Amino acid sequence: MTDFAEGDPVGVVPAFSMNDYGTYGDRVIVSAAAVVPRPAGVEPVTAAAVWMAYITAYGALIDEGSLRAGDHVLLTAAAGGVGLAAIQTARRIGAVPIATTRDAGKKQALVDAGAAHVIVTDEEDLVARVKEITGGAGVRLAFDPIAGPGVEEIARAITPGGRLLIYGSLDPRPTPLPNAAFYPDLSTGTFTMFRVTGDADRLRRAVAFINAGLRDGSLAPVVDRTFDLADIVAAHRYMELGAQTGKIVITVSHD
Incomplete structure (x- = not known):
């Protein structure tokens, strides 16, 4: 630029x-x-x-995901530009951003950016921590740039009727339909800012x-x-x- x-x-x-x-x-x-x-x-x-970064975050969380005040939103691999923009976007409307990172050294930066909670996935169980944070309910929306087989784990952290939006493919492996054999009560889709x-x-x-x-x-x-x-x-x-x-x-x- x-x-x-x-x-x-x-x-x-x-x-x-x-x-x-x-x-x-x-x-x-x-x-x-x-x-x-x-x-x-x-x-x-x-x-x-x-x-x-901010058009992607706004478009996915608010325009597409209909995120509301009080909703929990899971933001995976959140230390990138879009992840940080999504944290701030969620906070601006009163939602509760839960950020993840594999690197414990990035935890404070996510807190400083406004994350209400940070999960270090190399050290903590993602699903267990999300359930703990949300009182067992799970998040209403998950926003993920990784894709690949890891979407199975993310799906287990989403509340029934919630939504998973994927906006990247950091993991080049095929991305399954989460828990397809059991047809979980969630919608899954992809998002780009071009919408x-x-x-x-x-x-x-x-x-x-x-x-x-x-x-x-x-x-x-x-x-x-x-x-x-x-x-x-x-x-x-x-x-x-x-x-x-x-x-x-x-x-x-x-x-």
């Missing part, structure tokens, strides 16, 4: 396909439908970290929600590290390590 002057558009939002606007450069040309204005008072690095960005009304609602959160401070993107565009190879290598908490942002130096 490039560093534009105050008031200029920033935050390229693909309306159809990620490949349509996959660009690196200090100046890029894209469709006007694929950008939103940078809110006044929001710094360029912050703005660059907002749109993909929002490809619909003008849904995008308008998402942008209004996010801008309001940026103004009142309830939404605040977590930036792990910035790299200059000249160091894009190093940025990709750092991303491949998977050690970041939050977003990696590319900036542009103007000589």
